[in-house]
Amino acid sequence: MAEARITPRSQDYSQWYQDVIQHAGLAEAAEVVRGCMVIKPHGYAIWEKMQADLDRRFKATGHQNAYFPMLIPLSFLAKEAAHVQGFAMEVAVVTHSGLKAVDGKLVVKNELEEPYVVRPTSETIIGHFFAKWIDSYRDLPLLINQWANVMRWELRTRLFLRTGEFLWQEGHTAHASHEEAKEEVSRMLDVYRDFAQDVMALPVIQGVKTENERFAGAVETQCIEAMMQDGKALQAGTSHDLGQNFGKAFNVTFQNPAGVREHVWQTSWGVSTRLVGAVVMAHSDDDGLVLPPKLAPIHVVIVPIYKTDAEKAQTVEAANKIAKELRDDGLAVKVDDRENVRPGEKYYEWERKGVPVRVELGPRDLQSQTVMIKRRIAPIEANGKPKKETLPMKDLGVALGKVLDEFQTMLFERAKAFREQNTVTVDSWKDFTDVFADQGSKFVFAHWDGTTATELAIKEATKATVRCIPLAGQGPAAEPGKCIKTGAPSKQRVLFAKNY
């Protein structure tokens, strides 16, 4: 009968997420390459929007793009003890070059003297080159960003959220002092926060990772954490203070003004295509994808409505004329003038794809010099149909710009309200376990004694982990208390949640 619909969130959240991605044409499993995905044009367009905005922000903060090899000598990984331990299990290793035919089958030919690993991240190889590039304090700070793919051999994958190969940016900087490096870590975390909130319409909490969750090789890891619609947390970006760990491992040194040679202080920070998954999970609904206008590849779709050939010619012509004007106003506009598809079907299709605003243009509109618009999220009216609004054709671009701005703001406020409704402060172990019972999750601010042992015990019991120790102003005001699990003294509440 009917084409399969999107599974409602309330029925099966995981299936809903996959359905939204499939119906919107964002990505699909690579199938022939385990754990990897094909990012389809509509999904890639969202990533490109993210890239463009982030790249602008990186350059505005003084960074330059560069590119380093995807293959890293195996020995490099071993130079930083914690780093190799963290990534050893999930690197892909290149051991041979070339192929030869044996008994009609292609087999590997030449074994490499030293294997390479496919980068899971680039601290090591960049450390090697920083050592060559940096000699004097005058060479610092060195502020580099790389747009690249990385590979991590994951055992369980989910489209965008966790895949074997993914796209990201990794910033790598070197500084003359720890203070300066720490400032960089904070600066870039703020860039991520602003991007998430202003562009993705995604409210985030900034915090510090526990020792257990820290990046392998970092002194401190800061993060932004976002809430998905099932109450789980998603780490949306990280910014690491690497201290002198990699500086020492790769002998990255500089002469200070006093002529003394010191190891540099480094940072690294990154966000990935996971953010596409975050947008999907944060805003979409049972009708499909919902995109904030600032990330929407198409802002407005115009659907001409007609009965007769004469009306068709008139409305299509008018639609194209309006589209041109809107494009001149900076909007991305699609005119859906397909003849073999009914208007109703077009509506559903573009809603599934997350287009923020639809414009309907029919004979009655031509008569009155107006258009009907419908927002991707609109209240259902008494007649059971979604609310539509009438706008004059004159200065439509300005009016639609305003509608898009409102939509962007509405999404952020909605996500923020959802998070607030699902954030609790608890002080008893019973209340704590109740929140995380079954598949449940919320953001829980509770006291923790600061030990990894307790963190793991809590995870064992509830599946919830410390997502971060909130920075000042990002959670309840700091006040001493007793650990939710052990009763040991605690300086402040931390953020607990189940996570992706």
Add this chain to the structure above:
RNA sequence: CGGGGAGUACCUCAGCUGGUAGAGGCGCAGCUUUGGGUGCUGCGAGUCGUGGGUUCAAAUCCCAUCUCCCCGACCA
């Protein structure tokens, strides 16, 4: 990587006590007409995930393997 489920047309699936590959949606042609998923007619489309085995005969039974999904451990 452990436990469970599933791979048949572009999609959703039926067929599975072995006997020539099916439905609806979909695509193409036509008629119909279009302000929330039109209806009708004709046509089109499948190495039944892959490899092996049993058999006169395998989508169906057996073995192996790959991939996807769910739960767990690991992780951005």
